[in-house]
Amino acid sequence: MTSYPSTQGASEDESTGRVPLPPLPTGATTTVDAEPKNALDRFFEITQRGSTVPREIRGGIVTFVTMAYIVILNPLILGGTEDVAGQALQQAQIGAATGLTAGVMTILFGLIARLPFALAAGLGINSFLAVSVVGQVTWPEAMGLVVINGLLIVLFGATGIRTAIFNAVPQPLKAAITVGIGLFIAFIGFVDSGFVNRTPGGPPVQLGDGGSITSVPTLIFLFGLVLIGVLVARKVPGGILIGIVVATIVAIIAQAFLKLGPSFEDPNGWHMTIPELPTSLVTIPDFGLIGQFDLLGSFGRIGMLAATMLVFTLVFSNFFDAMGTMTGLAKNAGLAYKDGTFPRLRSAFVVEGLGAVAGGATSTSSNTVFVDSASGIGEGARTGLSSVVVGVLFLLSMFLTPLTGVVPIEVGSSALVVVGAMMMSQIKEIKFTNFAVALPAFLTIVTMPLTYSIANGIGVGFISWALINAFSGRARKVHWLMWVVAAGFMLYFVRGPIETMLVG
Numbered sequence: 001m002t003s004y005p006s007t008q009g010a011s012e013d014e015s016t017g018r019v020p021l022p023p024l025p026t027g028a029t030t031t032v033d034a035e036p037k038n039a040l041d042r043f044f045e046i047t048q049r050g051s052t053v054p055r056e057i058r059g060g061i062v063t064f065v066t067m068a069y070i071v072i073l074n075p076l077i078l079g080g081t082e083d084v085a086g087q088a089l090q091q092a093q094i095g096a097a098t099g100l101t102a103g104v105m106t107i108l109f110g111l112i113a114r115l116p117f118a119l120a121a122g123l124g125i126n127s128f129l130a131v132s133v134v135g136q137v138t139w140p141e142a143m144g145l146v147v148i149n150g151l152l153i154v155l156f157g158a159t160g161i162r163t164a165i166f167n168a169v170p171q172p173l174k175a176a177i178t179v180g181i182g183l184f185i186a187f188i189g190f191v192d193s194g195f196v197n198r199t200p201g202g203p204p205v206q207l208g209d210g211g212s213i214t215s216v217p218t219l220i221f222l223f224g225l226v227l228i229g230v231l232v233a234r235k236v237p238g239g240i241l242i243g244i245v246v247a248t249i250v251a252i253i254a255q256a257f258l259k260l261g262p263s264f265e266d267p268n269g270w271h272m273t274i275p276e277l278p279t280s281l282v283t284i285p286d287f288g289l290i291g292q293f294d295l296l297g298s299f300g301r302i303g304m305l306a307a308t309m310l311v312f313t314l315v316f317s318n319f320f321d322a323m324g325t326m327t328g329l330a331k332n333a334g335l336a337y338k339d340g341t342f343p344r345l346r347s348a349f350v351v352e353g354l355g356a357v358a359g360g361a362t363s364t365s366s367n368t369v370f371v372d373s374a375s376g377i378g379e380g381a382r383t384g385l386s387s388v389v390v391g392v393l394f395l396l397s398m399f400l401t402p403l404t405g406v407v408p409i410e411v412g413s414s415a416l417v418v419v420g421a422m423m424m425s426q427i428k429e430i431k432f433t434n435f436a437v438a439l440p441a442f443l444t445i446v447t448m449p450l451t452y453s454i455a456n457g458i459g460v461g462f463i464s465w466a467l468i469n470a471f472s473g474r475a476r477k478v479h480w481l482m483w484v485v486a487a488g489f490m491l492y493f494v495r496g497p498i499e500t501m502l503v504g
Helices: 039-044 053-067 069-078 091-112 123-133 139-159 161-168 171-192 216-233 239-258 297-302 304-332 345-361 373-379 384-397 409-429 435-451 454-471 480-493 495-503
Strands: 119-121 196-198 205-207 367-369
Touching (some): 039 053, 039 384, 053 239, 053 373, 053 384, 053 409, 069 091, 069 119, 069 123, 091 119, 091 367, 091 384, 119 345, 123 304, 139 297, 139 304, 139 345, 161 304, 161 480, 171 196, 171 373, 171 409, 171 435, 171 454, 239 373, 239 409, 304 345, 304 373, 304 454, 304 480, 345 367, 373 409, 454 480
Antiparallel strands (some): 119 367, 196 205
């Protein structure tokens, strides 16, 4: 749930086990007993979840604005690496396919799962493909592995295996996952904005440049952070969106006078997109990559065992990264039940798996639920209608690619930090006085931002929970599925030497 104060006199709904929705940014309370206003309201359960159509539209816009960078970043990651055959993907084609796949899958998710979560090409998996996979196989073969990964996840979701694993996770760990994701997205915001930087020596990170804030883009991030923080604290309707728009205007004005370049050329420049009004608004998308995958080619090229290990890595990362993200987002939206589950759980798992299949089939990498959806939830989104809005905007982005680069990542980062602070409220559900609970929860929380991986945090949490409780006389409290998954994560964490041995 968000960090907004709970409604006075609200009590838990004993019939469903659902915790009542917190007040939305406008201060409105939940109206779960109100009659739907029309067919749209009834289908998406807008009134039932205490929301309104304008709020859902606004939340969808905010989510898209904070996610739009993927249309630019994904081509840079996937298009900048040659495969084992010396072939590279064309960036323009990746950009078009990225918008198409994200748009279709997010609309599908909104209509079927009816949750305010948006899907796009996952940054962890696309980086893994570019860095570790295409040095062994071709791009079509790598995307074939992604399709196989997606088919397995769909199978796990449809058969209930994924739901069973989800239900086996103790509630304190589910709360820790939410808190860890909050810290993770806040840390992403700090790094992408230049507020925190890596250092060649000494501590892993430092404040700004050499311990000082010297760049204009980072100052604009701080301006946006404070502005959005004030608007949200004052419960101004559309506070996050207003803050993003105002900070973007300030960035455009600053760029018009200062003519800053990208950060790889100028240490004080912009970290991804330069906020300038485009000279051309419309482009024609090129869909040449759609269908360009080889389902089984990698097995012939590198062998059954090596290819299977790559699939295992993709499945584990995709499976638990998405599961943790959806857990945190559902809690943040106030849609989670007492046991951490949420409405249409199995449908959400199946559609998310289809996103991986679609991502491989379009050569955009596995499409998964984006943690950036928390920005739209913070703005008030509670239903799948906001996801439909995000999806439509992604489809439009294929034709309006120049506009997706207007909002600098520094401004989007300010929204992520604010939302990360909202998600920290779940920490109150963890009993840190019980060390058998405290240590696994703590390790889950800190591992996510420190390793830049939600899946790593979940894995460390699972393993430590099973071992600590087993050796402290609480083995019966560890579900057998926790042991199975913990063993799988142990294999996942040592996959590097195993892959080296198999390939060698």
